[in-house]
């Protein structure tokens with residue numbers, strides 16, 4: 001029984017390993033020899049310090065089930081004579097070499113079948129399945145010794161040679177990943193995503209394209225992967241704990257949010273991503289997961305949507321009122337009076353009575369969610385949006401910071 005554990009191999013090595021196993025098994029199939037199987041013992045993301053995304057690293061066990069059987073005999077070892085001294089190029093996982101009636105590192109290139117000692121490349125150690133008797137048999141005598149099954153015996157030399165190819169430097173643990181990031185764990189991605197959504201609002205890739213905005217996806221990617229100085233990233237690190245906590249909530253709410261969706265490939269993809277705890281940096285997995293965060297934010301805001309918002313005053317009135325900023329996000333880009341491209345923000349305030357005031361402004365940068373002010377404003381319109389009565393205002397002045 002062959003068994004080997006590869007530790008800390010990277011994604012590239014893992015893919016290569018699977019390719020070699022597949023190739024090996026095609027040959028094994030042809031000669032009716034035992035297949036190689038594998039189990040992933042560990043798959044995790046290794047991160048460099050200060051990085052948010054990382055590289056997959058795997059521990060993988062590769063093994064055959066059972067011994068390679070020839071009639072009443074198991075092949076439990078292979079002695080090679082390619083170097084000056086004999087060495088065991090294969091020994092079954094289930095076999096203890098101390099049970100050998102000879103020293104495999106000193107044994108002459110003999111064959112117990114033809115009784116000759118001569119130059120040999122390799123000999124096989126066979127163990128009788130009935131009585132445990134041990135014999136050494138040369139490659140050329142295998143067929144005579146066992147009889148029958150020529151097909152199997154033809155493949156055996158190659159079989160043991162190829163088992164060794166898994167044991168070379170291609171699969172030594174790598175110090176570094178392969179240049180590009182493989183994955184980001186779901187919690188970190190969610191934390192960065194929620195930070196970006198909080199700061200800039202949820203902006204889908206389509207909306208970004210149509211309104212000339214920067215999408216949530218692009219901003220998240222810039223924070224995760226750009227090696228250059230990034231202000232958003234610095235800001236994220238300052239608030240990391242808060243967003244990690246929110247991210248946990250978002251992941252906990254997954255079923256509540258996603259069960260409401262129709263059964264589409266999108267819904268199934270989301271569920272797959274949720275269950276694997278990390279998000280690969282390929283295909284559109286990251287964008288898909290971010291869209292879930294958008295759904296979650298919507299879910300949360302629906303849960304604590306103001307139900308008792310009423311219109312304030314009459315259109316044209318100038319009002320003074322104490323408010324808290326409940327929402328701030330860029331909705332499109334526009335030009336200022338000097339012809340510079342700037343963001344137009346939607347800002348929402350809530351009064352003590354729970355009434356919602358909406359303001360479209362290019363001064364959104366200066367306000368932050370959760371801040372309280374006394375403002376004066378002119379009522380421009382009364383409008384219902386998503387079932388909420390909103391008082392739309394213009395010419396807002398901050399009279400006092402509360």
Ligand SMILES: [Zn+2]
Pocket residue numbers: 111112113114115116137138140141
């Ligand atoms: Zn022989």
